[in-house]
């Protein structure tokens with residue numbers, strides 16, 4: 001292969017890589033926000049109607065949709081203005097696109113502080129609701145609370161949830177290793193939960209159904225600690241919760257989020273054969289010994305989101 005061929009191949013690969021990164025970023029922005037998902041679905045429906053109109057020769061409908069689509073770019077710019085602005089802000093801070101800037105040590109410290117706080121609140125039966133943002137943004141919900149920008153510390157968490165204080169009602173949201181807000185409101189689940197679970201647990205399950213967040217609940221009534229993930233409520237002892245959070249949040253720095261993540265992950269998954277993957281999943285499951293698992297979906301007709 002000549003140098004010229006190599007140069008052409010290199011350009012081609014770079015081209016594919018850049019387009020991949022742009023599409024991936026675009027899809028992340030859409031997926032990270034419940035509002036953008038709805039708008040994106042709406043646009044898809046309109047495009048589908050357009051295809052059907054062309055196929056059936058419905059000229060008036062087709063022309064109407066054309067006019068709508070022509071103005072669509074302006075409409076999208078107006079509708080997505082907050083998302084576009086935040087995306088450009090992120091591009092400005094290039095580090096956040098390639099690395100979320102949180103070290104493994106900082107995560108471990110945050111987890112230890114959370115465990116300390118939850119253990120103490122569990123003993124004193126102080127009700128608490130703490131949600132940790134994962135890949136899907138919780139900005140919409142942070143807006144409903146009282147904004148903060150503070151390091152997670154056991155003392156601060158306990159103070160926030162101290163009964164009678166102005167911020168004890170609602171949820172604390174953690175982004176990275178910082179408390180982004182307190183007193184946030186979540187849309188409660190519409191599912192029938194066992195009667196022992198009230199509004200706090202309903203809110204936790206609700207947010208876990210619509211985002212990939214991890215929500216810790218300390219019950220005011222029993223002092224029990226539970227976690228809601230993907231619509232499933234699981235009760236943990238503090239040690240189990242610590243293992244769960246370590247497994248979910250502490251990833252080796254070399255694997256931390258960047259634009260090439262999906263490619264690296266696909267390549268790695270491809271390389272691992274099926275049985276090996278099952279073995280790894282089994283070992284990870286064993287590390288988290290839950291006391292009680294309430295699978296809300298199997299109790300309610302088996303619907304499961306994502």
Ligand SMILES: Nc1ncnc2c1ncn2[C@@H]1O[C@H](COP(=O)(O)OP(=O)(O)OP(=O)(O)O)[C@@H](O)[C@H]1O
Nearest residue numbers: 127169170185186197198199200201203219220221
């Ligand atoms: N939609 C919501 N979003 C955020 N927080 C909520 C929401 N609904 C209730 N909460 C919080 O839950 C508290 C009420 O909890 P409630 O006692 O009804 O629930 P519970 O699931 O039975 O919990 P516990 O076991 O602690 O009693 C409220 O004071 C408020 O702090």
